[in-house]
Amino acid sequence: MVATNGQRTESDPEGQQPDTLRKVNRVVIRFAGDSGDGMQLTGDRFTSEAAAFGNDLATLPNYPAEIRAPAGTLPGVSSFQLHFADYDILTPGDRPDVLVAMNPAALKANLGDLPAGATVVVNTDEFTKRNLKKVGYEQSPLETDELERFTVHRVAMSELTKGAVAETGLTRKEAERCKNMFALGLLSWMYHRPTDNTERFLREKFSGKPQVAEANLLAFRAGWNYGETTESFAVAYEVEPASLPEGTYRQVTGNLALAYGLVAAGQRSELPVFLGSYPITPASDVLHEMAKHKNFGVTTFQAEDEIAGVGAALGASFGGSLGVTTTSGPGLALKSETIGLAVALELPMLICDIQRGGPSTGLPTKTEQADLLQALYGRNGESPVPVLAPRSPADCFDIAMDAARIALTYRTPVLLLSDGATANGSEPWLIPDVSELPDLRVSFADSPNAPDGSEEFWPYQRDPRTLAREWAVPGTPGLEHRVGGLEKLDGKGSISYDPDNHDAMVRLRQRRIDGIEVPDVPVEDPDGDARVLVLGWGSSYGPIGAACRRLRARGMPVAQTHLRHLNPMPGNLGEVLRRYDRVVVPEMNMGQLAMLLRSRYLVDAQSYTKVAGLPFQAEELENVLSDVVQGVEL
């Protein structure tokens, strides 16, 4: 049900509730302000509070590529959206129920996304003539009827913050910078959030600056108290903990989960991890995180460029480490020649592409999934590489482990395709029991293997099941050998220009990748009578799943499946696709997977695409799918 404030209440029609605490099932909040206003931090803290309370949650940070765009302008608006609920949710939410707008630009930039009845909390102190003019407001929207569809709370946050922290002796400018904590305090009151962790966080974050720590705490509490004592906030809301599967949870972003997966892969394979990387948005956080974990035998190397990053990773793999490189689309383009070399060398390596909007520099801070064909085919020659994609932030951990399994078992570079929304978004993660993680140990070659009894070592002699060649690392006596990008004679590994050998090697490399064991893809079709299948990959899992739930709630059967392995594809995929009358493939590109499915399985897959730099909304997919389902039933 939708209450007047736009939030979904369990019961109680609007206006009938006399109490001051109202239960809701889920809320979508968006914090929006200037790039320098600390909105990402504010959102992140609120997320932690929701997580600590046991809600399910999903987040969507959205910020400009410029570090500090001109203050108060539309391009400078940074926002953080958070969806939390008392049940398992799949997306960061389509439209915010609550918008916190720290200035006129933040209001203007986000107003179009608000449903009627939403709550808007504005910092009135920033609604000056000058700031209004910067974004083209002739008259303050607070004084016109522009906001009449919304419940608006006008709060003088800057002044209230300055007043609250005056006793710390900070300058006015420094004092005002605490206003994001005022906003956090106010929202924490509105949604009955536990505050202990935030207080602890602030003390630790500013442990070297006690004055600043104190000011932030004062601002945070002032915001809370403002909600409690001001009549304009007559009602607070409560979202109860979600009933997720039993276990211990924490909150993770995709990049954090990916870094943990790489560390865990090193531990479970008992190999040193070497990350060669070059800073690039939105992948740099993986490098930052990995750099903290040297005690796990993780070496991080910030190279002079993308090519050197992957080159060093390959050199480390040659020496017996788990070589890893992290990048985004433009960097993947630069690394392609070295990935091709890794294909020829048949050495394990992980390449993580955190996709962003393209082509070229494109939209560095926005999400897209348009590197699929680059990952699959963006190299010279026949150069097959396994490709995997996580479906959510927490899934990045499992995908990293699985990518490592494939790389080590089959001696191949493996491409992992995350994206900006997955990388920066967060969700609860059921913390795995380390002893139950897959065993990834490998054995290095230690003796001659020539089948002709010559006591030689043949580097391209293969395991008959996996077709993987032996991994003989330098330092092993008697196995001295040379590898390289020139075509190799199968088995012996010497240079070969023989036409038949080349043909055989091309097919062999393809067969090795095609033969990688990947799990069958499961299909979710609770009613069992769906005639429409919707299939996605990567971060669209959430909105597709949410859209399917909505359709089913409306009595429209629809089946969902989601690809985590894009090369090789699951063995049952063709059969699954042929089971349905219609197959819809939503993608944040121009239909790359749909094209592959059509060519490979000869199914009439229908592509739905969006490349706006933002994730799909559940609502838009619901509309698309309901048209298809209704079309089938006619």
Added chain:
Amino acid sequence: MGGLAGVPAADEEYSAKDFTSDQEVRWCPGCGDYAVLAAVRGFLPELGIKRENTVFVSGIGCSARFPYYMNTYGMHSIHGRAPTIATGLATTRPDLSVWVVTGDGDGLSIGGNHLIHALRRNVNITVLLFNNRIYGLTKGQYSPTSDQGMVTKSTPAGSLDTPFNPVSLALGAEAGFVARTLDSDRAHLTETLRAAAQHRGSALVEIYQNCPIFNDGAFDVLKDADEKQRRLIQLRHGEPVTFGPEDERFGVVRDERGELRVAKLAEVDERDLVVHDAQRADTSHAFALSRLGGQDLDPTVTGVFRAVDRPTYDDQARQQLDEAAQQRPADLQQLLTGRDTWTI
């Protein structure tokens, strides 16, 4: 600590034959690469390290075939990228002696960025830069060390590029060890390679090498006994820089502007002669020596320009790992769990 510290010692005596692979060498007859290959095969046994702990990494070009001919571990990688691969290998494997074989095209053109960064970073690798002043494998285009005005297939009206001086470039990148030698002088070549191998950190050895097909005779003036004597300077640490035939000796002096120039020995005060100091932390002395001879090889300065110890990237990277491991045990469960959890 020497360049080979950490590399296990051989428990047998090797000969050049032990470092010779079963692959047939396929350079053109008369190629200078043969001499370098023979010298390397010949002097590696002297190092006394295990053969299996020796790795040659190359890029693309004629010189890049080098690893195939060595019975060690090796990788023939892609154009210009050998220093990056060697960096990852050397950083993760302190027990290996890692060599990069490159050329003037591979190392100074397509791979120039990697070369200068490997040198400034000071990774414990030894780079052999075969300089024949031409692209050989692609059949004769001008290279970053070709003479200006050189007529090649790609520059029928003469090349316009200003050539690199590889030694100056390496010194500009503050390489700890920089030397130059000739393919035709086996003794000097061996002596220089030995010094490079013993140096801990990035070492660059430029080897003037003749391409008999596309740039034949580029260094012939150094093969003619008289011309060689007249032009060739062999730097010796701690000794005054002098050269020339007995009847016409030259010396290097500093002029009134502080620049180095060649003077007739008879005409200068011996106390004014520049004494070579390869161990100066400041690179300007070595750089000035590198500017004495140009493309015209008159004079040609060879030997070790600079041999300065400074902490290596890979030693320090491993030290950071060791320290972290001592300070914090690697508890994966604790890492994954973190601090802010809730239980359902």
